[in-house]
Amino acid sequence: MGLFGGRKTVFVDADILVIGGGMAGCGATYESRYWGRDLKIVCVEKANIERSGAVAQGLYAINCYMGMQWGENQPEDHVRYARNDLMGLVREDLGYDIARHVDSTVHKFEEWGLPIMRDPKTGRYQREGKWQIMIHGESYKPIVAEAARKAATEVYNRIMVTHLLMDTEKANRVAGAVGFNVRTGDFHVFRAKAVIVSAGGASHIFQPRSVGEGMGRTWYAPWSSASAYALPIQVGAKMTQMENRIVLTRFKDGYGPVGAYFLHLKTYTQNGYGEEYEKRWYEDTKALVGDYIDRHPVPTCLRNHAILKEVAAGRGPIRMVTKEAFQDPHKETVGWENFLGMTIGQAVVWASQNIDPKEINPELTTSEPYVMGSHATCSGAWASGPEDYAPAEYQWGYNRMMTVDGLFGAGDTIGGTAHKFSSGSFTEGRIAAKAAVKYVMEKGKEQPQVSEKEVRDLQQTIYQPLENYRVGRNEIVAGTVSPSYLLPIHGLQRLEKIMDEYVGGISTNYMTNGVLLDRGLELLAMLKEDMSHMGAEDLHQLQRAWELNHRLLASESVAHHTLFREETRWPGYYYRADHMKLDDANWHCFTLSRYDRNTGSWAMEKAPVYHIVD
Numbered sequence: 001m002g003l004f005g006g007r008k009t010v011f012v013d014a015d016i017l018v019i020g021g022g023m024a025g026c027g028a029t030y031e032s033r034y035w036g037r038d039l040k041i042v043c044v045e046k047a048n049i050e051r052s053g054a055v056a057q058g059l060y061a062i063n064c065y066m067g068m069q070w071g072e073n074q075p076e077d078h079v080r081y082a083r084n085d086l087m088g089l090v091r092e093d094l095g096y097d098i099a100r101h102v103d104s105t106v107h108k109f110e111e112w113g114l115p116i117m118r119d120p121k122t123g124r125y126q127r128e129g130k131w132q133i134m135i136h137g138e139s140y141k142p143i144v145a146e147a148a149r150k151a152a153t154e155v156y157n158r159i160m161v162t163h164l165l166m167d168t169e170k171a172n173r174v175a176g177a178v179g180f181n182v183r184t185g186d187f188h189v190f191r192a193k194a195v196i197v198s199a200g201g202a203s204h205i206f207q208p209r210s211v212g213e214g215m216g217r218t219w220y221a222p223w224s225s226a227s228a229y230a231l232p233i234q235v236g237a238k239m240t241q242m243e244n245r246i247v248l249t250r251f252k253d254g255y256g257p258v259g260a261y262f263l264h265l266k267t268y269t270q271n272g273y274g275e276e277y278e279k280r281w282y283e284d285t286k287a288l289v290g291d292y293i294d295r296h297p298v299p300t301c302l303r304n305h306a307i308l309k310e311v312a313a314g315r316g317p318i319r320m321v322t323k324e325a326f327q328d329p330h331k332e333t334v335g336w337e338n339f340l341g342m343t344i345g346q347a348v349v350w351a352s353q354n355i356d357p358k359e360i361n362p363e364l365t366t367s368e369p370y371v372m373g374s375h376a377t378c379s380g381a382w383a384s385g386p387e388d389y390a391p392a393e394y395q396w397g398y399n400r401m402m403t404v405d406g407l408f409g410a411g412d413t414i415g416g417t418a419h420k421f422s423s424g425s426f427t428e429g430r431i432a433a434k435a436a437v438k439y440v441m442e443k444g445k446e447q448p449q450v451s452e453k454e455v456r457d458l459q460q461t462i463y464q465p466l467e468n469y470r471v472g473r474n475e476i477v478a479g480t481v482s483p484s485y486l487l488p489i490h491g492l493q494r495l496e497k498i499m500d501e502y503v504g505g506i507s508t509n510y511m512t513n514g515v516l517l518d519r520g521l522e523l524l525a526m527l528k529e530d531m532s533h534m535g536a537e538d539l540h541q542l543q544r545a546w547e548l549n550h551r552l553l554a555s556e557s558v559a560h561h562t563l564f565r566e567e568t569r570w571p572g573y574y575y576r577a578d579h580m581k582l583d584d585a586n587w588h589c590f591t592l593s594r595y596d597r598n599t600g601s602w603a604m605e606k607a608p609v610y611h612i613v614d
């Protein structure tokens with residue numbers, strides 16, 4: 001069968017196209033229908049929205065809830081919290097916008113059937129920490145997906161979007177997207193007046209600690225493959241804070257969450273000799289970051305920093321002291337349920353390694369870095385802010401619109417807004433959708449124009465790895481290494497090795513410098529040259545090939561941003577050995593990049609940070 005034999009081309013016209021039906025995508029789809037009763041709203045997802053994205057397996061806590069109905073927190077408090085955790089650099093306008101609306105989102109989740117635990121004494125939602133509320137969340141994603149399914153005109157599952165389409169008549173305006181069905185191979189062309197990208201963040205950019213048969217066991221889901229960044233980057237959208245990768249301290253080998261342990265069970269950490277160690281590194285950290293170390297709570301990256309220093313000093317491993325808390329049967333139940341509700345693998349790892357946390361204090365470790373926009377990190381696209389709150393410099397049109405006309409984003413896609421988590425991502429999807437509907441209404445009957453030639457060329461490019469394999473496999477009689485094509489797994493391992501060794505991964509203890517970054521960029525460019533030789537044995541591998549393409553483009557962006565920011569803003573996430581200190585005089589700013597797909601070059605610039613909340 002030739003390249004296109006037996007495969008259909010499906011054309012879909014939409015008013016609003018939502019790419020990625022995770023938390024933000026479901027929020028966007030739901031809200032698009034609320035404001036756009038008569039609009040055609042299409043959600044396209046590479047898995048199945050029923051169980052897709054980072055929340056697929058369920059969650060045990062909603063990490064962003066103000067509790068304004070009980071006067072627990074105000075949106076300004078959350079802005080201060082996120083700003084502190086990100087060492088001063090967040091888009092306060094965007095964060096405030098999410099925080100002021102997030103409670104209403106959580107109330108909807110409860111209305112739709114999500115069981116939220118309540119404090120029996122007060123009747124309020126059971127708090128795990130200042131911002132987190134506890135849920136019975138195994139079915140969190142199906143509940144949210146049901147709302148999106150009912151709101152959408154059509155949901156297309158199992159379609160991986162590979163490229164955005166641009167308008168042929170109007171410069172810098174988005175016109176839709178293309179992709180392929182990962183089960184049937186059908187080619188899909190979506191034409192849309194507005195596009196909302198909500199395709200999650202990126203794992204497997206850096207070499208993971210788990211290798212070989214365990215390489216899929218990462219903290220962040222392996223299917224989060226950087227499309228949220230690559231799609232906008234390809235069409236020239238500006239990105240921000242891509243250097244702000246996140247490193248997580250988690251239970252060793254299973255990446256089980258520690259939030260409920262610290263906050264609810266009140267467990268704490270010790271070094272390998274049973275000693276407290278954080279205070280030991282106070283002066284050292286202060287010399288690097290000044291009084292950011294005195295802030296409360298201590299920023300996430302700085303807590304990692306103390307662990308890294310202690311382990312490097314030879315006093316590892318770091319352990320979570322669970323033996324005391326687990327004597328209380330209630331806390332023991334919560335400890336196990338926490339894993340069973342969201343990271344079953346950690347319970348299995350403990351069982352298989354003879355770890356009973358009542359008897360043994362389990363080890364913690366720091367993860368490989370990930371790129372995302374909704375956790376204790378804020379990489380992503382540079383977006384226009386809310387009309388009533390954003391400084392003029394942060395407004396160029398509609399709320400959450402990127403620097404490309406008609407292209408919106410939410411959740412992990414949007415940069416500068418840490419700590420939105422699942423509820424905040426859904427909320428941001430709603431915010432983006434409301435603005436996208438307004439955009440579509442104001443454009444009226446104006447249809448974006450798509451170039452037939454561009455679509456045909458993309459079709460050729462997308463399926464080429466199948467052809468490369470079909471022809472090239474005849475040159476070898478056995479094995480997987482071919483002189484004429486590169487399999488996705490080989491390309492992925494090459495990418496991870498480059499990022500790990502040159503851009504601050506685990507093998508260098510998160511350390512890099514200008515010389516390493518320059519070389520890393522050269523090696524990434526060589527990998528990019530080889531991408532036209534990708535070989536895919538089947539549709540599954542074709543998807544892997546395109547995921548690698550997306551990861552590679554996002555990685556280039558991370559490397560350029562890391563090179564541009566000449567300071568170490570987040571020790572514990574990564575270190576610029578040639579600029580080891582935080583430098584507020586020169587770098588209290590956002591970093592922005594813009595990729596030119598015609599030349600393959602990146603333009604970097606700084607953007608001011610406005611502190612709107614005192």
Ligand SMILES: Cc1cc2nc3c(=O)[nH]c(=O)nc-3n(C[C@H](O)[C@H](O)[C@H](O)COP(=O)(O)OP(=O)(O)OC[C@H]3O[C@@H](n4cnc5c(N)ncnc54)[C@H](O)[C@@H]3O)c2cc1C
Nearest residue numbers: 020022023024046052053054063161199200411412421422
């Ligand atoms: C390990 C982990 C633990 C977490 N724990 C908590 C917690 O306890 N509480 C909490 O509130 N939050 C938690 N979060 C945060 C929360 O999961 C995220 O904030 C949220 O899922 C982000 O929403 P999103 O829509 O941006 O991404 P996702 O929810 O990940 O959705 C992205 C969607 O895009 C789809 N997609 C990707 N690429 C393509 C493509 N090319 N074409 C089509 N579709 C595509 C994916 O399949 C997916 O469905 C956690 C996150 C992680 C990773």
